[in-house]
Amino acid sequence: MFLDVLSWILILSGGVFGVISAIGVLRMPDIYTRMHAASIADTIALGLMCGGMMLQAGWTIVTIKLILILVFIFFASPTTTHALAKAAIAGGIKPILHEDRRKKVSDKTSNKGKGEKS
Amino acid sequence: MFRKLGLAVALFALWLLLSGIYQPLLISFGIASSLLVAWIAHRMDVADHEGFPIHLGVKAVTYWPWLVWEIIKANIDVALIIIKPNLQITPTMFYSNASQKTEVGQVTYANSITLTPGTISVGVADGTVEVHALTTSSADEVIGGRMDKRVCQMEGDN
Numbered sequence: 506m507f508l509d510v511l512s513w514i515l516i517l518s519g520g521v522f523g524v525i526s527a528i529g530v531l532r533m534p535d536i537y538t539r540m541h542a543a544s545i546a547d548t549i550a551l552g553l554m555c556g557g558m559m560l561q562a563g564w565t566i567v568t569i570k571l572i573l574i575l576v577f578i579f580f581a582s583p584t585t586t587h588a589l590a591k592a593a594i595a596g597g598i599k600p601i602l603h604e605d606r607r608k609k610v611s612d613k614t615s616n617k618g619k620g621e622k623s
Numbered sequence: 624m625f626r627k628l629g630l631a632v633a634l635f636a637l638w639l640l641l642s643g644i645y646q647p648l649l650i651s652f653g654i655a656s657s658l659l660v661a662w663i664a665h666r667m668d669v670a671d672h673e674g675f676p677i678h679l680g681v682k683a684v685t686y687w688p689w690l691v692w693e694i695i696k697a698n699i700d701v702a703l704i705i706i707k708p709n710l711q712i713t714p715t716m717f718y719s720n721a722s723q724k725t726e727v728g729q730v731t732y733a734n735s736i737t738l739t740p741g742t743i744s745v746g747v748a749d750g751t752v753e754v755h756a757l758t759t760s761s762a763d764e765v766i767g768g769r770m771d772k773r774v775c776q777m778e779g780d781n
Contacts, residue, residue, distance in 0.1 A: 522702060529705035537743065538714055541757040542705060544740040549698040552691075566643045573641075583737035583744075590745045590755065604759055606717035 512560035519553030526550060536593050537600045540586055547582045551575070626671070631661035686731075686777040693770070694739050701740040701757060715762040718751045722771055728778040735770055 522545055529542025555575050559568045634657035639645075642653060704711060719736070721729045733744040733752050741761040746753040756762035 522698065525702045525705050529701070532705060532710055533712070534710075535714075537755045538712060538757055540743055541701060541741055544738070544743075545698055545701055545705075548694050548738060548740060566640070569640045573637075579738070580734075583734040586737050587733070587744055590743050594745055600716060600755060601714055602716055603713035604715045604762075606715060606762070607753070 508560050512557040515553045515557030515560065519550045519557060522546070522550040522553065535601045536598055537590065540590060544582070544586060547578060551578060627661050627665050630664060631657050634660055682777045686773065689773060690735055690738070693735075697739045697741050697761065700761070704758065712757055713759045715756045715759050716745075717754055717756070717762055717766065719754050719765050720768070720771065721747065721750050721752050723775055723778050725778060728774055731777070732771060732774040735774065736765060739770075 526542055526545035529545065530539050533539040533542050552575065555571045559571050562568045562571065635653060638653040638657055639650075642649065721732045723729045723732055729747060729750070729752075733747050736742045736744045736752060736754055741757040742765055743755045744752045745755050754762070754765055756765065
Protein backbone atom coordinates (compact mmCIF):
# COMPACT_ATOMS: atom_id res chain seq x y z
CA MET A 506 0.00 0.00 0.00
CA PHE A 507 2.71 2.43 1.05
CA LEU A 508 4.78 1.48 -1.96
CA ASP A 509 1.76 1.93 -4.22
CA VAL A 510 1.20 5.44 -2.93
CA LEU A 511 4.88 6.31 -3.27
CA SER A 512 5.06 4.92 -6.79
CA TRP A 513 1.97 6.88 -7.83
CA ILE A 514 3.49 10.04 -6.39
CA LEU A 515 6.65 9.41 -8.40
CA ILE A 516 4.80 8.62 -11.64
CA LEU A 517 2.47 11.61 -11.32
CA SER A 518 5.24 14.07 -10.49
CA GLY A 519 7.21 12.65 -13.42
CA GLY A 520 4.18 13.34 -15.59
CA VAL A 521 3.94 16.88 -14.26
CA PHE A 522 7.58 17.50 -15.14
CA GLY A 523 6.95 16.04 -18.60
CA VAL A 524 4.08 18.46 -19.17
CA ILE A 525 6.19 21.38 -17.89
CA SER A 526 8.92 20.34 -20.29
CA ALA A 527 6.47 20.31 -23.20
CA ILE A 528 5.16 23.75 -22.22
CA GLY A 529 8.75 24.94 -22.06
CA VAL A 530 9.49 23.66 -25.54
CA LEU A 531 6.51 25.65 -26.83
CA ARG A 532 7.26 28.84 -24.90
CA MET A 533 11.01 29.21 -25.42
CA PRO A 534 12.11 31.57 -28.17
CA ASP A 535 14.84 29.67 -30.05
CA ILE A 536 16.30 26.20 -30.60
CA TYR A 537 18.93 26.40 -27.87
CA THR A 538 16.59 27.51 -25.12
CA ARG A 539 14.06 24.91 -26.28
CA MET A 540 16.67 22.22 -25.79
CA HIS A 541 17.02 23.30 -22.17
CA ALA A 542 13.31 22.76 -21.71
CA ALA A 543 13.42 19.43 -23.50
CA SER A 544 16.19 18.16 -21.25
CA ILE A 545 13.80 18.24 -18.30
CA ALA A 546 11.85 15.45 -19.97
CA ASP A 547 14.79 13.12 -20.40
CA THR A 548 16.30 13.63 -16.97
CA ILE A 549 13.87 14.14 -14.11
CA ALA A 550 10.61 13.16 -15.80
CA LEU A 551 12.12 9.93 -17.06
CA GLY A 552 13.86 9.25 -13.74
CA LEU A 553 10.74 9.78 -11.65
CA MET A 554 8.57 7.67 -13.95
CA CYS A 555 11.09 4.83 -14.07
CA GLY A 556 11.41 5.05 -10.28
CA GLY A 557 7.67 4.73 -9.89
CA MET A 558 7.52 1.79 -12.28
CA MET A 559 10.37 0.11 -10.43
CA LEU A 560 8.39 0.29 -7.21
CA GLN A 561 5.45 -1.31 -9.04
CA ALA A 562 7.64 -4.07 -10.42
CA GLY A 563 9.45 -4.90 -7.19
CA TRP A 564 12.62 -6.98 -7.13
CA THR A 565 12.17 -8.53 -10.56
CA ILE A 566 14.00 -8.59 -13.84
CA VAL A 567 11.75 -5.73 -15.01
CA THR A 568 13.38 -3.43 -12.44
CA ILE A 569 16.82 -4.32 -13.75
CA LYS A 570 15.70 -3.54 -17.28
CA LEU A 571 14.28 -0.20 -16.14
CA ILE A 572 17.61 0.62 -14.48
CA LEU A 573 19.39 -0.25 -17.72
CA ILE A 574 17.03 2.02 -19.67
CA LEU A 575 17.90 4.82 -17.25
CA VAL A 576 21.63 4.20 -17.59
CA PHE A 577 21.54 4.09 -21.39
CA ILE A 578 19.49 7.28 -21.65
CA PHE A 579 21.76 8.90 -19.07
CA PHE A 580 24.66 8.34 -21.45
CA ALA A 581 22.88 8.80 -24.76
CA SER A 582 20.84 11.92 -24.08
CA PRO A 583 23.72 14.36 -23.46
CA THR A 584 25.43 13.02 -26.57
CA THR A 585 22.40 13.62 -28.77
CA THR A 586 21.72 17.00 -27.17
CA HIS A 587 25.30 18.02 -27.82
CA ALA A 588 25.12 16.76 -31.41
CA LEU A 589 21.95 18.76 -31.98
CA ALA A 590 23.43 21.95 -30.51
CA LYS A 591 26.62 21.53 -32.49
CA ALA A 592 24.63 20.92 -35.68
CA ALA A 593 22.56 24.04 -35.04
CA ILE A 594 25.70 26.13 -34.52
CA ALA A 595 27.35 24.65 -37.59
CA GLY A 596 24.17 25.30 -39.57
CA GLY A 597 24.54 28.97 -38.77
CA ILE A 598 21.63 29.41 -36.37
CA LYS A 599 22.62 32.24 -34.07
CA PRO A 600 21.43 31.88 -30.50
CA ILE A 601 19.36 34.70 -29.05
CA LEU A 602 21.70 35.92 -26.34
CA HIS A 603 21.17 38.14 -23.38
CA GLU A 604 24.86 38.16 -22.68
CA ASP A 605 27.76 36.80 -24.72
CA ARG A 606 30.71 36.11 -22.47
CA ARG A 607 32.75 34.31 -25.07
CA LYS A 608 34.93 37.35 -25.72
CA LYS A 609 35.87 37.74 -22.09
CA VAL A 610 38.05 34.66 -22.18
CA SER A 611 41.61 35.31 -23.36
CA ASP A 612 42.59 34.78 -26.97
CA LYS A 613 43.27 31.12 -26.17
CA THR A 614 40.07 30.22 -27.98
CA SER A 615 39.97 32.88 -30.66
CA ASN A 616 42.05 31.07 -33.24
CA LYS A 617 39.60 28.20 -33.65
CA GLY A 618 35.90 27.56 -33.65
CA LYS A 619 35.36 28.23 -37.31
CA GLY A 620 31.67 28.68 -37.94
CA GLU A 621 30.93 28.66 -34.25
CA LYS A 622 31.04 32.39 -33.89
CA SER A 623 29.94 34.33 -36.88
CA MET B 624 44.44 -8.44 -20.27
CA PHE B 625 42.78 -7.58 -16.96
CA ARG B 626 40.63 -5.05 -18.77
CA LYS B 627 39.51 -7.55 -21.41
CA LEU B 628 38.60 -10.14 -18.80
CA GLY B 629 36.76 -7.44 -16.88
CA LEU B 630 34.83 -6.57 -20.03
CA ALA B 631 33.89 -10.22 -20.56
CA VAL B 632 32.75 -10.55 -16.93
CA ALA B 633 30.73 -7.32 -17.14
CA LEU B 634 29.10 -8.43 -20.38
CA PHE B 635 28.24 -11.81 -18.87
CA ALA B 636 26.76 -10.14 -15.78
CA LEU B 637 24.62 -7.99 -18.08
CA TRP B 638 23.58 -11.10 -19.98
CA LEU B 639 22.58 -12.84 -16.75
CA LEU B 640 20.54 -9.83 -15.66
CA LEU B 641 18.72 -9.58 -18.99
CA SER B 642 18.16 -13.24 -19.72
CA GLY B 643 16.03 -14.48 -16.81
CA ILE B 644 16.25 -18.08 -18.02
CA TYR B 645 18.98 -20.04 -16.28
CA GLN B 646 19.52 -23.40 -17.99
CA PRO B 647 23.01 -24.83 -18.58
CA LEU B 648 22.70 -24.63 -22.36
CA LEU B 649 21.60 -21.00 -22.41
CA ILE B 650 24.17 -19.99 -19.81
CA SER B 651 26.93 -21.55 -21.89
CA PHE B 652 25.64 -19.57 -24.88
CA GLY B 653 25.84 -16.48 -22.72
CA ILE B 654 29.44 -17.20 -21.71
CA ALA B 655 30.39 -17.92 -25.32
CA SER B 656 28.80 -14.74 -26.65
CA SER B 657 30.32 -12.48 -23.99
CA LEU B 658 33.75 -13.98 -24.62
CA LEU B 659 33.23 -13.50 -28.36
CA VAL B 660 32.26 -9.86 -27.89
CA ALA B 661 35.25 -9.27 -25.59
CA TRP B 662 37.52 -10.84 -28.20
CA ILE B 663 36.03 -8.70 -30.99
CA ALA B 664 36.49 -5.61 -28.80
CA HIS B 665 40.10 -6.68 -28.29
CA ARG B 666 40.57 -7.11 -32.05
CA MET B 667 38.99 -3.73 -32.73
CA ASP B 668 41.16 -2.22 -30.01
CA VAL B 669 38.22 -0.48 -28.36
CA ALA B 670 38.48 -2.09 -24.91
CA ASP B 671 41.04 0.46 -23.75
CA HIS B 672 40.91 2.99 -20.96
CA GLU B 673 38.45 5.10 -22.96
CA GLY B 674 36.04 2.48 -24.19
CA PHE B 675 35.86 0.63 -20.90
CA PRO B 676 37.02 2.88 -18.06
CA ILE B 677 36.96 0.25 -15.31
CA HIS B 678 39.83 1.96 -13.45
CA LEU B 679 37.53 4.80 -12.37
CA GLY B 680 35.83 2.27 -10.10
CA VAL B 681 34.64 3.50 -6.72
CA LYS B 682 35.26 7.18 -7.44
CA ALA B 683 32.84 7.06 -10.37
CA VAL B 684 30.24 5.41 -8.14
CA THR B 685 30.31 8.32 -5.70
CA TYR B 686 30.22 10.83 -8.56
CA TRP B 687 26.88 9.63 -9.96
CA PRO B 688 24.69 10.35 -6.90
CA TRP B 689 26.24 13.80 -6.62
CA LEU B 690 25.48 14.48 -10.28
CA VAL B 691 21.90 13.20 -9.90
CA TRP B 692 21.37 15.61 -7.00
CA GLU B 693 22.73 18.51 -9.09
CA ILE B 694 20.40 17.51 -11.94
CA ILE B 695 17.38 17.49 -9.62
CA LYS B 696 18.19 20.97 -8.32
CA ALA B 697 18.76 22.35 -11.84
CA ASN B 698 15.54 20.71 -13.07
CA ILE B 699 13.49 22.47 -10.42
CA ASP B 700 15.09 25.80 -11.34
CA VAL B 701 14.33 25.38 -15.05
CA ALA B 702 10.80 24.10 -14.37
CA LEU B 703 10.10 27.19 -12.25
CA ILE B 704 11.37 29.45 -15.03
CA ILE B 705 9.06 27.73 -17.50
CA ILE B 706 5.88 27.95 -15.44
CA LYS B 707 6.36 31.58 -14.42
CA PRO B 708 4.19 33.78 -16.66
CA ASN B 709 6.98 36.18 -17.62
CA LEU B 710 9.60 33.94 -19.14
CA GLN B 711 12.64 35.23 -17.23
CA ILE B 712 15.42 33.82 -19.37
CA THR B 713 18.79 35.43 -19.94
CA PRO B 714 20.55 33.12 -22.42
CA THR B 715 24.32 33.28 -22.15
CA MET B 716 27.18 31.69 -24.03
CA PHE B 717 30.59 31.34 -22.46
CA TYR B 718 33.71 29.22 -22.25
CA SER B 719 34.44 27.10 -19.22
CA ASN B 720 37.75 25.51 -18.33
CA ALA B 721 37.82 21.73 -18.37
CA SER B 722 40.87 21.06 -16.22
CA GLN B 723 40.62 17.26 -16.46
CA LYS B 724 43.76 15.49 -17.56
CA THR B 725 42.27 12.75 -19.72
CA GLU B 726 39.77 12.87 -22.54
CA VAL B 727 37.44 10.60 -20.59
CA GLY B 728 37.39 13.20 -17.83
CA GLN B 729 36.67 16.05 -20.24
CA VAL B 730 33.89 14.10 -21.91
CA THR B 731 32.43 13.32 -18.50
CA TYR B 732 32.53 17.00 -17.62
CA ALA B 733 30.98 18.13 -20.90
CA ASN B 734 28.29 15.47 -20.69
CA SER B 735 27.54 16.40 -17.09
CA ILE B 736 27.06 20.01 -18.19
CA THR B 737 24.68 18.92 -20.93
CA LEU B 738 22.79 16.54 -18.67
CA THR B 739 22.10 19.33 -16.19
CA PRO B 740 19.09 21.25 -17.53
CA GLY B 741 19.84 24.92 -18.13
CA THR B 742 23.30 24.34 -19.57
CA ILE B 743 24.32 22.69 -22.84
CA SER B 744 27.89 22.12 -23.94
CA VAL B 745 28.17 23.13 -27.57
CA GLY B 746 31.81 22.40 -28.27
CA VAL B 747 34.91 21.03 -26.58
CA ALA B 748 38.44 21.90 -27.63
CA ASP B 749 41.83 22.18 -25.93
CA GLY B 750 40.58 22.08 -22.38
CA THR B 751 37.73 24.54 -22.77
CA VAL B 752 34.05 23.78 -23.11
CA GLU B 753 31.77 26.16 -24.97
CA VAL B 754 28.52 26.31 -23.06
CA HIS B 755 25.08 27.72 -23.76
CA ALA B 756 23.22 28.54 -20.54
CA LEU B 757 19.57 29.40 -20.10
CA THR B 758 20.16 32.02 -17.42
CA THR B 759 23.16 34.04 -16.26
CA SER B 760 22.89 32.44 -12.82
CA SER B 761 23.24 28.93 -14.24
CA ALA B 762 26.20 30.25 -16.24
CA ASP B 763 27.78 31.58 -13.04
CA GLU B 764 27.21 28.20 -11.46
CA VAL B 765 29.28 26.48 -14.16
CA ILE B 766 31.95 29.20 -14.21
CA GLY B 767 32.25 28.78 -10.45
CA GLY B 768 33.93 25.49 -11.27
CA ARG B 769 32.31 23.28 -8.65
CA MET B 770 31.41 20.60 -11.17
CA ASP B 771 34.80 20.90 -12.85
CA LYS B 772 36.50 20.24 -9.52
CA ARG B 773 34.21 17.34 -8.72
CA VAL B 774 34.95 15.65 -12.07
CA CYS B 775 38.69 16.12 -11.49
CA GLN B 776 38.29 14.50 -8.10
CA MET B 777 36.44 11.60 -9.72
CA GLU B 778 39.20 11.25 -12.29
CA GLY B 779 41.75 11.00 -9.47
CA ASP B 780 45.35 10.14 -10.12
CA ASN B 781 44.85 7.81 -13.04
